[in-house]
Amino acid sequence: MTDAVEAQASLEAQLKDEIVRMYQEVADNPDAEFHFFHGREAAELFEYRPEWLDEAPPGAVESFAGVGNPHERANLQAGETVLDLGSGAGLDPIIASRSVGPTGKVIGIDLNPAMCLKAQAHAATTGTSMECHEGRMEDIPLPDASVDVVISNGVINLSFRKRRVIEEMFRVLKPGGRISITDIVSAKQLSQSIVNDPKLWAS
Template sequence: MAATCPVDLDTVRLRNEIREIYARVAEAPEGEFHFHRGAAYAETFLRYDRQALARIPPLAIESFAGVGNPLRMGSVPPGSTVVDIGCGAGTDLLLAANIVGPRGRAIGIDMTDPMLRKAQAAAAEAGISNVELRRGDVLELPVESASTDVVISNGVLNLAPDKRRAFSEVLRVLRPGGRFLYADIVVESELPESVRRDIDLWSG
């Protein structure tokens, strides 16, 4: 299975298209997209806890576009530091912030400014003060080395053109014994070169 995109793929264009798509998801979540979004999808298809979702603002959940439920995959201890890669409008980020409590920290990282603004507004609306938002992406995390107890990610690694570098960044920021809880899309067989060169497929 390839861990990197073709060497001649225009990764700058890829990043720009990803930003454009998810900026539209932030600003107009009711628009037409080829992937599911929102609270009903999170609760019905991905088994998010209804009561937990009720504790965070609809502002965050309406733009939710994850592919799984990373917080179901392992425990997040109270008081711990959590980093959410590709936090979007903040659904998983705010859920994690509530779990770790006031003695913990939840750091959200996203490359899309409208998503960061929406996550910040949602945290403020909910009165959740242990949240910090940072601009960045999985290939160069704006996080100190060995500073994080748990890293979570939901549907972001499949968008990264260099998976080895992405995983290396996750391992860099985790403390010894830290945990990486992630949900993502994988394929069972090698994709043909024509598919791997299609930016529209990468960016979705």
């Protein structure tokens, strides 16, 4: 490994630890102070419909940490298979499950296995179901051409390898499939001090 590759691998490992720590904290202590919007306040700001939030388990709503509303343009249809990258505590998969109905399927991917367990438990209390796979969006643990729609909410900005994430999304999409993601984009080049700080990158 060259020094640059080694430095990147080390930063990526630190970033992963920080991501796991931070979003686990949102899931375990949603009432704590965070410097980003989360919970029902954030979901309302992003125009999630009140009935979605009223019908979802409170734990999934309180721990919501998205940055927008990927459902608005996803146009999900009954019977479709949906993949949610970085499914967190499960609010987005639960909402997607309502749209695709019992003949459809919702699959979450999260690098933190504890989040997967939480999301599946939340989904089970609503009578909807989701599969959640521990894994990384840079190496999606699904076969080629296996999903109709990819959604994601506030996760791709966390990756060191965004091009790879996009390639993976296209690999798992069926021909004619759709992508509906909400995320954070900076119009300015970020300073190296931000890029090299896992705490800032993770949030």
